[in-house]
Amino acid sequence: MISLINPTNFNKLSEKIIQFIGLFSLVLFIVGIYWSLVIAPIDYQQGEMVKIMYIHVPSAWMALLIYSFITLMSIITIIYRNPITVIAAKSAAPIGLIFTLSVLLTGAIWGRPMWGVWWVWDARLTSVMFLFFIYIGYILLLRSQNTSMKSEKIAAIYAIIGFINIPIIKFSVDWWNTLHQPASILKIDGPSIHSSMLYPLIIMFFAFSILFLYLLLLSMRIELIKNKIRAINQRRINDINN
Amino acid sequence: MGTYLAIIKRDLVISYKDGDHIAMGFGFFLVIISLLPIGIGSDIDILPKVGPVLLWIAFLLTTLFTISRLFKDDHVDGTMDFMIMDSAIFEIIIICKVFAYWISITLPLIIVIPIMSILLNISMDLILPITFIIFISSPAFVFIAAVGSALTLGMERSGILITILILPLYIPLIIVGISATNINVIGINSYSVSVMLVSGFSMLSIALAPFLISLILRTNSY
Numbered sequence: 001m002i003s004l005i006n007p008t009n010f011n012k013l014s015e016k017i018i019q020f021i022g023l024f025s026l027v028l029f030i031v032g033i034y035w036s037l038v039i040a041p042i043d044y045q046q047g048e049m050v051k052i053m054y055i056h057v058p059s060a061w062m063a064l065l066i067y068s069f070i071t072l073m074s075i076i077t078i079i080y081r082n083p084i085t086v087i088a089a090k091s092a093a094p095i096g097l098i099f100t101l102s103v104l105l106t107g108a109i110w111g112r113p114m115w116g117v118w119w120v121w122d123a124r125l126t127s128v129m130f131l132f133f134i135y136i137g138y139i140l141l142l143r144s145q146n147t148s149m150k151s152e153k154i155a156a157i158y159a160i161i162g163f164i165n166i167p168i169i170k171f172s173v174d175w176w177n178t179l180h181q182p183a184s185i186l187k188i189d190g191p192s193i194h195s196s197m198l199y200p201l202i203i204m205f206f207a208f209s210i211l212f213l214y215l216l217l218l219s220m221r222i223e224l225i226k227n228k229i230r231a232i233n234q235r236r237i238n239d240i241n242n
Numbered sequence: 243m244g245t246y247l248a249i250i251k252r253d254l255v256i257s258y259k260d261g262d263h264i265a266m267g268f269g270f271f272l273v274i275i276s277l278l279p280i281g282i283g284s285d286i287d288i289l290p291k292v293g294p295v296l297l298w299i300a301f302l303l304t305t306l307f308t309i310s311r312l313f314k315d316d317h318v319d320g321t322m323d324f325m326i327m328d329s330a331i332f333e334i335i336i337i338c339k340v341f342a343y344w345i346s347i348t349l350p351l352i353i354v355i356p357i358m359s360i361l362l363n364i365s366m367d368l369i370l371p372i373t374f375i376i377f378i379s380s381p382a383f384v385f386i387a388a389v390g391s392a393l394t395l396g397m398e399r400s401g402i403l404i405t406i407l408i409l410p411l412y413i414p415l416i417i418v419g420i421s422a423t424n425i426n427v428i429g430i431n432s433y434s435v436s437v438m439l440v441s442g443f444s445m446l447s448i449a450l451a452p453f454l455i456s457l458i459l460r461t462n463s464y
Binding site: 126130133134136137140141144145150153154157158161162164165 | 389393394396397403406407409410411413454457458461462
């Protein structure tokens with residue numbers, strides 16, 4: 001069944017849906033930003049600064065989600081050697097890197113007025129910085145070897161090794177005494193945040209994830225075209241040599 | 243059994259013949275540790291607090307920079323393919339190679355740590371606990387660095403890349419190890435807990451790392 005997911009089917013399917021996904025993401029962003037900036041209430045202590053949360057938290061979820069996606073694709077790559085999964089992981093990595101950078105930067109901008117410091121070395125911030133390094137390491141490993149097949153497999157193994165960081169990030173605010181706020185949404189007894197702030201947060205999360213889907217499909221289509229160009233060039237070189 | 247002993251002996255002979263490799267690791271360790279007291283200069287009270295941390299960092303960096311030679315020479319001249327194809331178990335061959343590396347490069351560093359501790363003005367009763375806990379954690383250091391060395395096998399200037407790739411995996415080890423060296427702050431109970439945790443890390447790495455390394459090296463060799 002995995003063989004049904006091949007580049008030709010992917011190209012046909014993505015050609016049809018990619019415009020709608022892009023448009024949908026745009027609509028979600030407009031709705032989400034208006035809702036979170038204008039309608040959602042301000043914090044009694046933080047004032048307007050709390051609105052950074054509507055970018056910071058969904059970016060964090062996206063960074064973790066994309067890394068889990070890359071790990072899943074890497075596992076499927078190693079087991080099934082399907083060409084699409086490798087391209088999916090390769091294309092998702094830069095997007096995840098930018099989301100991680102966004103978490104760190106928006107967190108620092110938020111932290112300076114709130115905590116008084118741009119950065120502390122507590123458990124969550126340190127482990128998110130490690131996620132940033134693991135993304136960079138993964139992207140560097142993809143380009144490391146001469147033959148792309150070898151480097152893809154090595155990078156896949158590295159992505160799976162690095163997955164240990166994701167539970168550490170998620171549970172770091174529970175396990176250690178950190179400056180960062182503890183979990184208020186993904187808890188066992190439900191979210192402890194008011195619905196007037198929860199709904200715009202969920203809308204922004206969907207906006208970011210549909211944006212990720214759009215960028216991912218675009219990247220994968222470009223990567224498939226690049227592969228075709230490489231194959232054509234290779235055939236031309238072989239013809240010239242023969 | 244004979245194969246494994248022969249591999250350990252072969253790796254040791256190669257290391258000691260090309261003595262530059264060991265001397266470079268040693269010299270790197272000494273230079274890094276000397277930089278901090280030189281930099282701090284006159285404020286001699288900071289050194290006992292910062293010294294143990296510097297020992298760990300210097301140990302870590304020396305391991306990461308010298309480990310890239312572990313598999314590279316064998317991979318380049320084709321011996322790695324023979325080791326994979328051989329009837330001996332490849333994972334144990336990897337353990338033998340890492341063990342030979344540990345004897346030739348890491349063990350001299352551990353022996354020199356008491357002298358370095360005196361240089362760093364660490365109090366006398368802390369020297370033996372620090373040496374012991376670095377000794378117990380050295381298998382974990384070496385095996386995790388070996389995973390990094392296997393990942394970056396084909397590349398030339400791989401020292402820096404190994405550092406970026408593997409440093410996140412070291413952090414639990416370093417947190418536990420450094421909290422153990424602060425015994426004068428926390429109390430003697432946390433030292434034994436830290437030793438148990440660190441030896442757990444070491445055994446976990448000896449158990450898991452050879453399988454990861456063999457998976458990566460087989461990928462590199464087809």
